[in-house]
Amino acid sequence: MSYASHPVRLCGERLILDFLNTADWAADGRVVHEKLATPADVDRWMTATGLDGVSGPKTARELTRLKTFRAALRAMILEVAGEEGETPDGIRAVNAALRGIRGDVLAETGSPAAASAAGVPLQAVLAISAAAVLADPRERARIKVCPGDNCGWLFLDETRNARRRWCSMETCGNRAKARRHYRRSQAEGG
Template sequence: MSYSEGHPIKLVGGRLALDFVNTADWTPEDEVAHEKLTNIADLETWLRALNLEQTEPVQDLQSLIDFRFRLRQLILKRTGDSVLNVVQSLDFSRAGSNASIPFNQSITALIAASAVSVLTDNRELKRIKMCPGNNCGWLFVDETKNGRRTWCSMESCGNRAKAARHYAKIREERL
């Protein structure tokens, strides 16, 4: 199920770039386990949830999805690419040449700005974690005082992990 078909939109990343990367569920091998942006309607639904529906329309969804993969690799330091190379790979020709961001800026430009902000701040980078949930792999900024947040969300992955541990314990006790 995709966003336009009613899949719930969960914004747990703490930064736009991370929430964008989280528009897919990921396997431990960095493959997409569940794609939530299958068409432009899905992207529009996601943008509405973020109050970003005034951004310029996206013409090429596949390029945006390719950017998402490269961005994830960069955040997880699984690539030799630089922030500059990833950002320069985007087409900002429609964004205008002035330094201010117009109200109807492209979503790729907004995501890129968020990514640059995260990737150039070592304090932010150190707090980025990946959810260990089964085929989740979502990224989030751990903003807890003690830095011990584990799950993207206790309501989903955390709860499933607790239930699985409980079930395994009961099975073990019965043997």
């Protein structure tokens, strides 16, 4: 179930959360569906998120390191969001990626906008995004985990009343509504 055969869906509201959503997660933290099966899948994801100039993994070993980085970041963000226990590995991974930045992170584009400088490692860009989200107490408080079966995606609930429940109403939300309707109709008919 890689991005070679499935489209990239972005619903985390922040780059780091969309990166963590490159896998579907079981409640126990196990990856159920991996979407980054090859370095080309990472390239597809980076293109979808506008990170074309960023340097992604080129080898299977680099891809494995990126997935290990992703698992540590997810555990850390869940811990900060109040979902799990201590995660010093995530903090160390973010700090190591931030220390590893060489050269410019932003490049001028000739317009009022700026872009990631060419060659900046993907892990550095992701570490910056994670640090930005985790440094803001309002954002930390609005990080939620989708309760959909084998989804586990993270998103930032930016609704006014903070009542967003699903990563996407079109997928997990509709599946839950359909299951409730089916159970109700079975109970009424049985």
